Amino acid sequence: MISYLTKRLASLFASLLVASIVIFTVIEVIPGDPAAYMLGMNARADTIAALRSELGLDGGVLERYLAWVGGMLVGDFGTSYTYRTPVADMIADRLWISLPLALYALCLTIVIAIPTGVFAASRRGQAGDYGIVGATQIGVAIPNFWFAMILILIFAIQLRWFSAGGFPGWEKGFWLSVKALTLPAIALALPQAAILTRVMRSSLIEVLGEDFMRTARAKGLTSWQTILHHGLRNALIPVLTIIGLQFAFLLAGGIIIEQVFALPGLGRLVFQSISQRDLIVVESVVMLLVFAVIMTNFLVDLAYAVVDPRLRVAR
Amino acid sequence: MSVLSVEKLSLEVPGKPILSNVSFDVGAGETVAITGETGSGKSMTALAIMRLLPNAVRKTGGSIALAGRCLEDLSEREMCKVRGGRVGMVFQEPMTALNPVKTIGDQVAEAVRIHSGASRTEALNRAREVLNRVGLDETQFPLGRYPHQLSGGQRQRVVIALAIAERPALLIADEPTTALDVTTQAQILELLKGLVDEFGMGLLIVTHDLAVVAEISDKLVVLRSGEVVESGKTGDVLRYQRHPYTRALLEASAHQAHLPEWQASDTEVPLLSVDAVTCAYPVPKTSLFARRDHFTAVDRVTFEIQSGERVGLVGESGCGKSTLTRAILGLEPIQSGSIKIDGQPPHEVRGRVQVVFQDPYGSFNPRHRVSRLITEPFHLLKDPPKGDDRAARISEALTAVGLEPNVADRFIHEFSGGQRQRLAIARALILKPELIVLDEAVSALDVSVRAKILDLLADLSAKYHLAYLFISHDLSVVRSITDRVLVMKSGQIVEAGVTDQVLAEPNHPYTRTLLEAAPVLPDFSSIQEVSNDTKPV
Incomplete structure (x- = not known):
């Protein structure tokens, strides 16, 4: 187990290193000089040069890469070209919305998908199963912003249970903020839940045909006990894989939902920074998302080992 | 009163009967065997x-009573x-x-807990006792395995262990030893016998292997297509063979293919020469910084096969016979030594060596027609036959294995296990190879089908002067189809020689162990004569 962990950690750091190099290189080769963009069409060459040096854009490639990575390690992400404020602060503000939103949506996804998937698998080929499979088909097909608009129509405009958008800020009260994130989280979670339900269902159906499930029945377990005590855990590996992918997607891919609900999240930050050539913000946010994805994968790997003892050997 | 009494049991999937009017009893301390071929309904009975x-199977009639309770x-x-x-x-x-x-501890303990409502600790203690009883002792097999x-x-x-944890009145064992090696099979049968005696429980054993039946059971039920053709005391059923089906089964089990005499040819170069071959695998490391260990699957193995010679390779699972086979086929890298086919390395003469695998269900692509499946080896040729020539080769190969040439357009799911194995042989034959490697090629087949395939192999060997390397765990099959036999243990060949000689007078203790463990059908022919003599006419 220790050896498995060390191995996973080593792979985690290697991935981070490679990712940072790739991101830096890509940003480096993108055409367009941020300094020239910031100063406008009529700027003089020496003014641009002065700004370039102020922004730290005039050193060698290796030097700038090391400065960037070194800064990030101590929490210094540099200064935004556009707003002239520390990037770290900008990201932190946005992260306080995007991270809770992603976690909220992920929890909803899991809470909806796992029981539904298990139920569908246990009723395979019966009416309940067909109903659920049909519903997931619709869930996968409809884009989340459409759900978002429907939710706003029903719960914000008609019933007036929630506000149609905006975020009060965590300092205004925990439950108030949770309430503000509820509709966006539901809109994000529904399509994901549809996908995860299908994965849970098919994975469990496969396990239901295994010999050990018959052994469990022969032991005297009822069919539900068999599913819960023996089936579920064996069916969980593909589900965990998808959950890992979904978290990464929810963290970075919430941009449309953030737009619909007017939430100042990470997605909007990236979008704005790209259109303003604020490359240092783009670079940092992308690196942060990569970090989140790699960390998620690491956690998923650990979860695999917890679920399946056969994976606890280092290969 | 009998522990189990099955009365006129009938089952069907809609439109097709699976069992009709099956009746038998199992008494306390009694072992009853149900035997029959694939599809006879023996597992369904269990x-x-x-x-x-x-879900698709419905009961249409009859009753099953356990200790008198329906x-x-x-x-x-x-x-x-x-x-x-x-x-x-x-x-x-x-x-x-x-x-x-x-x-394993949790799984056995679960069986205890759901029935007795014992606490977790009590259940684990009971699990320990039961695991000890079935021969998995504490020191080597802690509950946390x-x-x-x-x-x-x-x-x-x-x-x-988990089946007997609650000391049931009846134990049902569905082919409990079919997937095991002969020595392990002997131990498991011994264990089952011991448990029946100790607990006085009834044992219902489902098996296709008549030698196992003869060894363990008191009573025997012979099923064919869902009907009981014969039942009674095992000894009587096997000895008198009143029903022609029982007789056919026994004859097929003891079948000896008529193997044409092998004549050594005068050529100096052996067809296959395996010289001090070693194959090793890296094993998973126990810790990140440990040196990577290797497991030597095949350890300096040397042997030769002459042209037209049929050689058997026997050994238990894990002895390295599969690795050796793959190495001969050029599918496995070897660490040292050399493998030569007619003096050349195997990957250069692939067409001269072909293979037939064990599983007649898994070794064909279900989406291709027979004509494409059996002509796949043509990829090895620079100039594969086309048009009429190709059709002629296909029909020749199909005819050779006893199938109609017109099956070439069908898909694989339309064939039975035995027919599929014939197709696998046709695929191996189509390049007119000199050596065919048969990897447990008849192990998955029913006895009667197995007997026919063995006859076919014997014929083909004579007709095409084929050499075989016949890998099997079944000594009776090896006895029937090979001239020479190699006995493999832990990666090494421990004994080699003329088949009849080795099996009659084994030199190596391991060969003796194998032979002793293999259950054999008692030779009833002589007993029958005696009983005929003593019967008053």
């Missing part, structure tokens, strides 16, 4: 008793108490019959 039939009258909840409590069941595939993510850390035989012991 599942019907447990009320665990697949099982149909029980609610599902009561039936759950019967399963694992009053009736235990052991399955064929020990490798997959246990939950891979739970420890997972199934993947055990061998097939050990896993089967765990399955037996």
Whole structure:
């Protein structure tokens, strides 16, 4: 187990290193000089040069890469070209919305998908199963912003249970903020839940045909006990894989939902920074998302080992 | 009163009967065997008793009573108490019959807890006792072991442990030893016998192997297509063979293919020469910084096969015979030594060596037609035959294996196991090879089909002057189809020689162990004569 962990950690750091190099290189080769963009069409060459040096854009490639990575390690992400404020602060503000939103949506996804998937698998080929499979088909097909608009129509405009958008800020009260994130989280979670339900269902159906499930029945377990005590855990590996992918997607891919609900999240930050050539913000946010994805994968790997003892050997 | 009494049991999938009017009894302390070929309904009988039939199968008549109590009258909840409590069941595939993510202790303890409501500690203690009883002692097999850390035989012991944890009145064992090596099979049969004597429980054993039947059972039920053709005391049924089907089964089990005499040719170069071959695998490291260890699967193996010679290779699972086979086919890198086919390395003469695998179901692509499946080896040729020539080769190969040439347009699911194995042989034959490697090629087949395939192989060998390397764990098959035999253990060939000689007078202790462990059908022919003589006319 220790050896498995060390191995996973080593792979985690290697991935981070490679990712940072790739991101830096890509940003480096993108055409367009941020300094020239910031100063406008009529700027003089020496003014641009002065700004370039102020922004730290005039050193060698290796030097700038090391400065960037070194800064990030101590929490210094540099200064935004556009707003002239520390990037770290900008990201932190946005992260306080995007991270809770992603976690909220992920929890909803899991809470909806796992029981539904298990139920569908246990009723395979019966009416309940067909109903659920049909519903997931619709869930996968409809884009989340459409759900978002429907939710706003029903719960914000008609019933007036929630506000149609905006975020009060965590300092205004925990439950108030949770309430503000509820509709966006539901809109994000529904399509994901549809996908995860299908994965849970098919994975469990496969396990239901295994010999050990018959052994469990022969032991005297009822069919539900068999599913819960023996089936579920064996069916969980593909589900965990998808959950890992979904978290990464929810963290970075919430941009449309953030737009619909007017939430100042990470997605909007990236979008704005790209259109303003604020490359240092783009670079940092992308690196942060990569970090989140790699960390998620690491956690998923650990979860695999917890679920399946056969994976606890280092290969 | 008998422990189990099955009365006129009939089952069907809509439109097709599976069992009709099957009746038998199992008494306390008595072992009853159900035998028959694939599709005879023997496993369905076992599942019907447990009320665990697949959804499509319906019971259409008859009754099953356990100690006088009719099982149909029980609610599902009561039936759950019967399963694992009053009736235990052991399955064929020990490798997959246990939950891979739970420890063996938990799995046995679970069987105790759901029936007795014991606390976790009590249940684990009981699990320990039962595991000790089935021969998995504390020091080597702590409760925290997972199934993947055990061998097939050990896993089967765990399955037996959870079936007998509640001391059931009846134990049902569905082909409990079919997937195991002969020596392990002997131990498991011994264990089952011991448990029957100790607990006085009834044992219902389902098996296709008449030698196992003869060894373990008191009574025998012979099934064919869902009907009982004969039943009675095992000794009597096997000795008198009143029903022609029973006789046919016994004859097929003891079948000796008529192998044409092998004439050594005068050529100096052997067809296959394996010289001090070693194959090793890296094993998973125990810690990140440990040196990577290697497991030597094949250890300096040397042997030769002459043109037209039929050689058997026997040994238990894990002895390295599969690795050696793959190396000969050029599919496995070798660490040292050399493999030469007619003086050349195997990957240069692939067309001259072909292979037939064990599983007639898994070794064909289900989406291709027979004509494409059996002509696949043509890829090895620079100038593969086309048009009429190709059709002629296909029909020749199909005819050679006893199939009609017009089956070439069909898909593989339209064929039975035996026919598929014929197709596999046709695929191997189509390039007119000199050596065919048969990897457990008849192990998955019913005895009567097996006998026919062995006859076919003997004929083909004579007709095409084919050499065989016949890998098998079944000594009776090897006896029937080979001239020479190699006995392999732990990667090494421990004994080699003329088949009849080695099997009659084994030199190596391991060969003797194998021979002693293999269950044999008693030779009833002589007994029958004696009984005929003594009968008053």
